[in-house]
Amino acid sequence: MTTHPLLQIDNLTKVFRGGVKANDDISFNVTNGSIVGLLGHNGAGKTTLLNQVIGLARPTSGSIHVNGADALADPRMAREVCSFQPQTQAPLDNFTPRQAIEVVAQLRGARTREAKARASHLLRELDIEAWADRRGQDLSGGVKRLTLFCMTVAQPGQLVMLDEPTNDVDPVRRRLLWRQIRALSDNGHAVLLVTHNVVEAERAVDSLIILDEGKVIAEGTPAMLRERLGHQLRVEIVAASPEDAHSIAKRYDGVVTGQRVVAPVDIDQSSEILSWAHKQQLEGAIEEFSITPVGLEDIYIDLSESSATAA
Numbered sequence: 001m002t003t004h005p006l007l008q009i010d011n012l013t014k015v016f017r018g019g020v021k022a023n024d025d026i027s028f029n030v031t032n033g034s035i036v037g038l039l040g041h042n043g044a045g046k047t048t049l050l051n052q053v054i055g056l057a058r059p060t061s062g063s064i065h066v067n068g069a070d071a072l073a074d075p076r077m078a079r080e081v082c083s084f085q086p087q088t089q090a091p092l093d094n095f096t097p098r099q100a101i102e103v104v105a106q107l108r109g110a111r112t113r114e115a116k117a118r119a120s121h122l123l124r125e126l127d128i129e130a131w132a133d134r135r136g137q138d139l140s141g142g143v144k145r146l147t148l149f150c151m152t153v154a155q156p157g158q159l160v161m162l163d164e165p166t167n168d169v170d171p172v173r174r175r176l177l178w179r180q181i182r183a184l185s186d187n188g189h190a191v192l193l194v195t196h197n198v199v200e201a202e203r204a205v206d207s208l209i210i211l212d213e214g215k216v217i218a219e220g221t222p223a224m225l226r227e228r229l230g231h232q233l234r235v236e237i238v239a240a241s242p243e244d245a246h247s248i249a250k251r252y253d254g255v256v257t258g259q260r261v262v263a264p265v266d267i268d269q270s271s272e273i274l275s276w277a278h279k280q281q282l283e284g285a286i287e288e289f290s291i292t293p294v295g296l297e298d299i300y301i302d303l304s305e306s307s308a309t310a311a
């Protein structure tokens, strides 16, 4: 028996009327049980990509298969397999979060009792029970966003697509949200999610696809992407003055923001930098100093900058 990837995207190109090429020859697969993050600058083409999977926009060329079946020929099938949290807020006026979550679960086939139990579970796990029975117009942006997440995963399809689910959500509840995303994958669902929160994505996703101007510029696990940078550490220095910051940046090829300098460094350079920084600190030229391993955010910025230079 042949097994197909849950989502298979081949050579997808979308040119909008007026000529904007939002997706440019994109290919990748999403397999069952995986969490895939889509990263990219504003306007990189992430939302356009998700919209095409469920037939909200039609590709100019290329193909999309869901469970091996042609999603372009049968968008209804794709919508049954996929649950989608759009970037926009849900129109919750005159509904409470609990009602909205239960209704969506029932629309997607859950029995009343299951829908109620699932809604209570999600409201509790995301710590928004206090607002569960308030009307939508009285809710904060973050609670609305979390409610929309709950609606999306109340009775989830095999593929769950989330467009910026962490927007407006406080750091504590973001952590709870990532836990629920992981729970989906533990239960065998695949998750394809758009986020600008690179630091959190690094910890939460299995693999990443980075888009820039509609093209895939990198993909792989966070660890694979981290290996792409030759240097493995980043040094962050708060200099005593902007002038000091500029001369440090020159020395280490770093980026200056006010008195702060961030620079990539090689592991071999680290002991030399440590003793230099210690001396500078004693002389008062540096206020703060740290060396940390490079994170995905460094790689993301590096990749986006190289892509812009190449263009």
Ligand SMILES: Nc1ncnc2c1ncn2[C@@H]1O[C@H](COP(=O)(O)OP(=O)(O)OP(=O)(O)O)[C@@H](O)[C@H]1O
Pocket: 016, 017, 018, 020, 021, 022, 040, 041, 042, 043, 044, 045, 046, 047, 048, 049
């Ligand atoms: N309906 C449309 N008609 C014309 N151009 C569009 C349309 N929708 C999106 N675009 C353009 O396509 C490009 C990609 O937009 P898209 O919304 O997919 O980006 P994105 O990566 O999701 O951005 P963001 O992170 O800001 O949400 C942008 O240049 C956008 O202006």
